[in-house]
Amino acid sequence: xxxxxxxxxxxxxxxxxxxxxxxxxxxxxxxxxxxxxxxxxxxxxxxxxxxxxxxxxxxxxxxxxxxxxxxxxxxxxxxxxxxxxxxxxxxxxxxxxxxxxxxxxxxxxxxxxxxxxxxxxxxxxxxxxxxxxxxxxxxxxxxxxxxxxxxxxxxxxxxxxxxxxxxxxxxxxxxxxxxxxxxxxxxxxxxxxxxxxxxxxxxxxxxxxxxxxxxxxxxxxxxxxxxxxxxxxxxxxxxxxxxxxxxxxxxxxxxxxxxxxxxxxxxxxxxxxxxxxxxxxxxxxxxxxxxxxxxxxxxxxxxxxxxxxxxxxxxxxxxxxxxxxxxxxxxxxxxxxxxxxxxxxxxxxxxxxxxxxxxxxxxxxxxxxxxxxxxxxxxxxxxxxxxxxxxxxxxxxxxxxxxxxxxxxxxxxxxxxxxxxxxxxxxxxxxxxxxxxxxxxxxxxxxxxxxxxxxxxxxxxxxxxxxxxxxxxxxxxxxxxxxxxxxxxxxxxxxxxxxxxxxxxxxxxxxxxxxxxxxxxxxxxxxxxxxxxxxxxxxxxxxxxxxxxxxxxxxxxxxxxxxxxxxxxxxxxxxxxxxxxxxxxxxxxxxxxxxxxxxxxxxxxxxxxxxxxxxxxxxxxxxxxxxxxxxxxxxxxxxxxxxxxxxxxxxxxxxxxxxxxxxxxxxxxxxxxxxxxxxxxxxxxxxxxxxxxx
Amino acid sequence: xxxxxxxxxxxxxxxxxxxxxxxxxxxxxxxxxxxxxxxxxxxxxxxxxxxxxxxxxxxxxxxxxxxxxxxxxxxxxxx
Ligand SMILES: Nc1nc2c(ncn2[C@@H]2O[C@H](COP(=O)(O)OP(=O)(O)O)[C@@H](O)[C@H]2O)c(=O)[nH]1
Ligand SMILES: [Mg+2]
Numbered sequence: 001x002x003x004x005x006x007x008x009x010x011x012x013x014x015x016x017x018x019x020x021x022x023x024x025x026x027x028x029x030x031x032x033x034x035x036x037x038x039x040x041x042x043x044x045x046x047x048x049x050x051x052x053x054x055x056x057x058x059x060x061x062x063x064x065x066x067x068x069x070x071x072x073x074x075x076x077x078x079x080x081x082x083x084x085x086x087x088x089x090x091x092x093x094x095x096x097x098x099x100x101x102x103x104x105x106x107x108x109x110x111x112x113x114x115x116x117x118x119x120x121x122x123x124x125x126x127x128x129x130x131x132x133x134x135x136x137x138x139x140x141x142x143x144x145x146x147x148x149x150x151x152x153x154x155x156x157x158x159x160x161x162x163x164x165x166x167x168x169x170x171x172x173x174x175x176x177x178x179x180x181x182x183x184x185x186x187x188x189x190x191x192x193x194x195x196x197x198x199x200x201x202x203x204x205x206x207x208x209x210x211x212x213x214x215x216x217x218x219x220x221x222x223x224x225x226x227x228x229x230x231x232x233x234x235x236x237x238x239x240x241x242x243x244x245x246x247x248x249x250x251x252x253x254x255x256x257x258x259x260x261x262x263x264x265x266x267x268x269x270x271x272x273x274x275x276x277x278x279x280x281x282x283x284x285x286x287x288x289x290x291x292x293x294x295x296x297x298x299x300x301x302x303x304x305x306x307x308x309x310x311x312x313x314x315x316x317x318x319x320x321x322x323x324x325x326x327x328x329x330x331x332x333x334x335x336x337x338x339x340x341x342x343x344x345x346x347x348x349x350x351x352x353x354x355x356x357x358x359x360x361x362x363x364x365x366x367x368x369x370x371x372x373x374x375x376x377x378x379x380x381x382x383x384x385x386x387x388x389x390x391x392x393x394x395x396x397x398x399x400x401x402x403x404x405x406x407x408x409x410x411x412x413x414x415x416x417x418x419x420x421x422x423x424x425x426x427x428x429x430x431x432x433x434x435x436x437x438x439x440x441x442x443x444x445x446x447x448x449x450x451x452x453x454x455x456x457x458x459x460x461x462x463x464x465x466x467x468x469x470x471x472x473x474x475x476x477x478x479x480x481x482x483x484x485x486x487x488x489x490x491x492x493x494x495x496x497x498x499x500x501x502x503x504x505x506x507x508x509x510x511x512x513x514x515x516x517x518x519x520x521x522x523x524x525x526x527x528x529x530x531x532x533x534x535x536x537x538x539x540x541x542x543x544x545x546x547x548x549x550x551x552x553x554x555x556x557x558x559x560x561x562x563x564x565x566x567x568x569x570x571x572x573x574x575x576x577x578x579x580x581x582x583x584x585x586x587x588x589x590x591x592x593x594x595x596x597x598x599x600x601x602x603x604x605x606x607x608x609x610x611x612x613x614x615x616x617x618x619x620x621x622x623x624x625x626x627x628x629x630x631x632x633x634x635x636x637x638x639x640x641x642x643x644x645x646x647x648x649x650x651x652x653x654x655x656x657x658x659x660x661x662x663x664x665x666x667x668x669x670x671x672x673x674x675x676x677x678x679x680x681x682x683x684x685x686x687x688x689x690x691x692x693x694x
Numbered sequence: 695x696x697x698x699x700x701x702x703x704x705x706x707x708x709x710x711x712x713x714x715x716x717x718x719x720x721x722x723x724x725x726x727x728x729x730x731x732x733x734x735x736x737x738x739x740x741x742x743x744x745x746x747x748x749x750x751x752x753x754x755x756x757x758x759x760x761x762x763x764x765x766x767x768x769x770x771x772x773x
Contacts, residue, residue, distance in 0.1 A: 060727035064720070093753040094729040265719055272726040276734070276753075308743045404758045408746035411760075417747075511721050513728060514758040516749060 001161055002051045002079065006071060006102065007086035008095055009057030010397070010517040012114040014038075016086055016144035017054040018525050020154070027533045035070045036537060042154070050154070053080070059094075061101045062212070065441030075105065076199075076214065081161040082108040084153065089119035089126050089141070090518065092287065096279045097272075100173055103137065104203045108163075110156045111139040117146070118518060123290040130286040136172055145523050175274045183209055183235050183267070190228050197222060206271065208232040211264040226250065236263045298397075298518045305401050315402050319424055322393065326386040327428035327459055333381035338374045345370030363558055364551070372550030375600070376543045379431065379650070383538060386425065386432045387531040393421070395522035399439070400514055407512065413497040416440065416512045419449045426456040430651045434658045435534065448497060448505050450658045451668045454651055455493040455675075457486070457643045460602040465639055467606060471623030472632045481636065489643055492679055496671065545653045553600050565611065570596065581677060585641070585684055586634040595642065600649055605642070633687040637680050645676035695773045702748070702764035706738045710769040712752075717766040725767070729753035736769060 005013045018025075021040030029036050035056060042050040055074055056067035063069040075083065085102055087095035102109055113128055132139040138156035142149035175184065187205040191197060197204060197219065207215035209232055219225040230253035234240075305311050349366040393399045399421065407417030415423075418439045426433035430453050437449040457465065469481040501507060556570040565571055566589065574593035582592045590612040598605045606622065613625040626635065646652060646669050656665035704710055712734045715722050729752050730736070739749045739756065747758045 060723075062723060062727065064724055064727075091755050094755045097727065097729065261719070265722065268723060268726065269732070272731050273733075276729070276731055302740075306740060306742075306749070400758075404742060404747060404749065407758070407760070408742060408744050511724060511763040512747065512758070512760045513724060513763075514747070515728075516756040516758060 001048050001081045001158075002053065003082045003084060003157055003161070004053045004055055004074060004080050005084050005086060006055050006075070006098070007057060007112075008059055008088065008098060009515065011057070011086045011088040011091075011095065012142075012144040013057065013086045014054055014530070015523055015526050016084075016112060016114065016142065016150075017052060018523075018529055019144055019147045020150060021052055025529070025533075027537055029537075035067055036533070037070065037074075038533065048158070050157075058098065060098060061105060066443050067441065072214075075102075082110060082157050084110050084112050084157060086112045086114050086144075088115045089113050090115055090122050090124060092126070092283060093276075093279055096282065097275055099135065100275045100278065103135065103172060104206065105200065107137075107200075108160050109137045110153065110160055111135065111137060112144075112149075112153055113139050113141045114144050116141045116148075117143045118520075122296070125288045125290065127286045127288075131282060134172075134282045134285060145521075173271075173274050173278050175271060179267070179270060182238075186240075187228070187232055187235060190231050191219070194219070194222050194225060194228060205232075209236065209264065210268050210271070211260065229253075233260060236260055236267075301519055302401070302516075305398070306404065311401075311405055315405055318393070318398065319402070319421070322389040323425065323428055326382050326389055326425070330382040330385045334378045337381065338378045341370050341374035341377065345374075360558060360561060364554060367558070368551040368554035369547065371554075372547035373543075375550060375650070376539065376546050379429075379542075380535060380539070382429060383432055383535050384531055386428070387435075387534045388527055390421070390425075390432075390436055391527045391530045392522050394439070395520065395526060397517045397519040400516050403439075403514055404516065407514075413452075413494050414501045414507060415445055415449055415497070417514065419445065422449055423453065423456065426453045427458060427462070429458050429460075430454055430456065430647050431538075431654045434651070434654045435538070437658065444505050444507075447659055447664065448500055450655055451500060451505075451664070451671070452493050452497050454646050454655075454668065454672050455489055455496065455644055457489055458602070458647055461643055461647060464602060464605050465643060467623070468626065468635060468639055471626055472635045481639075485636075485639055485643055488640055488679065488683070492644060492675060496675055541657060542650060542653050546650060549649045550600060553597065565593075585637055585677075585680055586630065587638060588629070591630075591638055595645070598642065598648070599646065602642075602648055633684065633692045636687070637684040640683050641676045641680035643676075644672070644679060646672045697771045697773055698768055699771065700765050701736065701738075701750070701759075701767040701769050702761045704736075704738050704769055704771070706740060708771060709735060709737050710771045712736055713768040713770050715767050717763075721763070721766065728757060729755060730757075730767065 005017055007013050017038065017040060020042055022043065024043065025038055025040040027036055027038050037056065038054045040052050040054070042052065053074065055071040058068040058071045060068075061072055061075070063072040074080075083102060083106060085099050087099060099109070099111055111132075113126060113131070116126070119126060126141070128139045128141045138160065140149055140153045140156050142153055184202065184205055187208060188202045191201040191204050191208075199207075199215070199218075204215055204219065208219065208229065216229060219228055222228075227250065230250050233253040305314055345366050348370070349362045352362050352365060393402070399418075403417030403420060405417070406420040410417050410420055410423075419437060421439070422433045422436035425436055433453050433456075434450050437446045437453070440446045440449065465482065465485060469478045469485070472478075473481045553570070556573070557565060557568045559569055560567070563571075566574070570593060571589070574589045574596060577592040577596065578587065578589040582588065587595075590609070593612060594605050594608045597608050609626070610622050613622070613629060630638075652665055652669055655668050656662050659665060659668070698713060701710075701712075712730055712732055714732060715725050715730065725731075734752055736750055736752045739751055741748050742758075745761060747760045748764055749756060749758050750764075751757075
């Protein structure tokens with residue numbers, strides 16, 4: 001038996017899901033999208049096996065974001081035996097809207113009246129029994145965070161899944177009589193005669209009348225389906241068509257002059273209105289609000305956290321702490337993983353040498369396989385901390401507040417507040433930052449964020465930049481150079497984002513809507529499980545690419561065998577790139593090779609430069625070698641290019657994953673590299689004009 | 695006396711009632727699903743600085759809307 005969990009965002013679906021399924025969970029990616037969803041099995045003591053699906057949150061059955069689309073597609077197309085709609089008992093008025101919509105779609109619904117504790121704290125008493133009578137389906141009070149009410153919920157689900165469909169009334173909503181008589185009834189009757197309609201006729205009729213595209217194409221594909229669609233047009237035009245058949249119907253639809261869109265919009269409004277009327281009636285009969293003595297704690301917190309001054313200060317503090325935890329505190333762990341693997345690689349290579357393995361095999365192991373595995377695994381510690389922090393901010397309700405605070409400023413780069421955390425965390429690492437863009441509903445916004453995130457210098461790049469600026473610009477000048485670089489990256493990001501907006505990714509007319517949920521203590525189980533899922537998904541998808549890429553780069557530097565680095569294939573590519581681009585910037589072949597190799601992982605740039613300049617990567621010897629080799633202007637230009645172009649292979653793989661297509665990733669990389677060199681050239685020419693060149 | 699104005703122009707903490715929602719249909723149906731329908735009581739809780747979004751309370755939930763979007767919604771206030 002398969003049961004879906006649906007409901008508005010932040011009502012406790014995932015908490016309920018975790019409480020029910022424990023560790024019996026699996027994450028999967030929804031085909032053709034970047035949306036992940038989780039399925040789980042109930043531990044079976046008695047009764048039929050039960051599979052649960054945690055669907056993304058949705059406000060209405062009609063889809064708006066990609067997540068809502070997944071929920072809608074699941075409910076419309078995937079077989080399931082029942083739906084649990086989770087509602088927030090303290091915010092029933094809006095939550096019940098989805099319940100009513102779902103009740104029209106399927107009779108097999110159980111309502112989980114969740115957050116009963118929060119409702120009680122508000123002084124709200126809800127009579128679940130009365131509500132159940134009024135809705136015509138089981139309503140079970142639960143407190144997911146304390147695993148209360150789960151047994152009764154599952155019992156109700158099993159019962160609903162067994163009961164025959166016909167025993168449940170079609171629609172409870174009292175739509176106006178004339179709408180029922182003149183529109184809904186005739187179309188429902190017609191749809192009921194169609195063979196193979198997978199939906200309840202009345203629901204399909206309501207969708208057709210509102211101009212719903214998915215349902216229309218599903219109906220159009222059926223034999224005599226186009227007649228039903230024609231009938232919906234005729235009815236909307238205010239004419240009678242119930243008795244027309246075949247060609248006569250199609251003809252009638254053609255002559256029915258009607259502003260269909262206008263009528264559909266009117267009807268949508270009318271239907272929504274009737275639903276809210278019913279909700280008001282249900283709430284009047286089944287809930288009672290006692291006088292509230294205690295003040296609303298959420299509102300008290302908001303006074304501080306959304307304060308025009310203190311709010312920003314707290315936000316800076318919260319984000320800095322999160323950033324520190326994710327990228328600074330976890331760094332030793334990442335290094336240890338890395339060192340462990342390098343050590344293991346050395347040991348294996350030594351063992352191979354003893355066993356008399358050929359040199360290239362030893363080199364492959366030492367410089368190809370183990371560093372590749374290391375590159376994947378050293379991501380794990382800060383990915384884990386990052387996602388835990390992210391989930392914590394999200395579940396507690398703080399992320400919505402932070403998004404609200406910064407929305408005004410994010411608009412400057414054509415994005416909304418929800419993208420702020422992703423952009424800030426990109427300074428730590430671009431890869432998880434791209435995953436964090438998923439909070440934005442709009443796929444176009446998300447794509448844009450993914451395309452511009454690589455312009456933000458991550459930890460690894462900032463480290464290299466700090467070393468090189470310190471070598472060339474001693475003392476306070478170094479800080480100025482560093483700030484200059486970061487300002488350049490911000491300006492570039494703003495301009496490129498504007499460019500994307502003007503050309504291929506124009507802003508949607510879609511509004512920013514941000515619900516500000518009540519603050520909640522996050523549940524550890526939910527946070528840890530979500531973190532584990534994300535890290536696992538990342539690893540399982542990226543390791544393959546990263547290891548092959550490291551091996552490919554190794555092969556380029558190793559072959560033709562026995563040659564020094566500058567005569568390897570990589571060296572040749574470097575020389576060729578210098579001829580092609582590097583010379584316009586004053587970059588020699590060594591700098592070009594370092595740019596090329598930086599693509600695998602930017603952390604390695606310093607050691608590559610050390611090898612190429614024959615100085616080792618010790619700070620003093622390297623900075624001496626570098627300052628001897630080029631003037632400050634070239635070094636600065638180099639840093640600009642270095643800072644802006646595609647950070648590393650993992651970002652490209654991640655960009656592909658988050659955008660859903662290699663073509664987007666390719667475009668992102670091309671723009672990234674092009675812009676990096678263009679800005680570099682601009683800086684170089686400006687420097688020359690200002691007489692900074694030697 | 696009843697005054698009609700845009701939601702974006704409403705003062706904080708003044709109780710109003712939604713009158714009409716204009717704009718593209720995706721916008722309107724989104725507002726409906728979020729509980730912003732004609733006749734629903736609405737109130738601005740706070741405004742973010744420098745023309746940022748407004749926070750409103752409608753049907754027992756709190757939402758943030760941008761000024762540009764709030765301009766599409768007309769409300770009435772009883773004086
Ligand atoms: N007070 C209370 N908090 C809950 C309850 N159920 C979930 N929560 C909290 O509400 C927040 C959102 O829950 P989550 O399961 O992520 O919601 P989802 O978006 O619907 O999946 C989390 O911080 C939970 O710990 C409940 O019954 N009572
Ligand atoms: Mg969830």
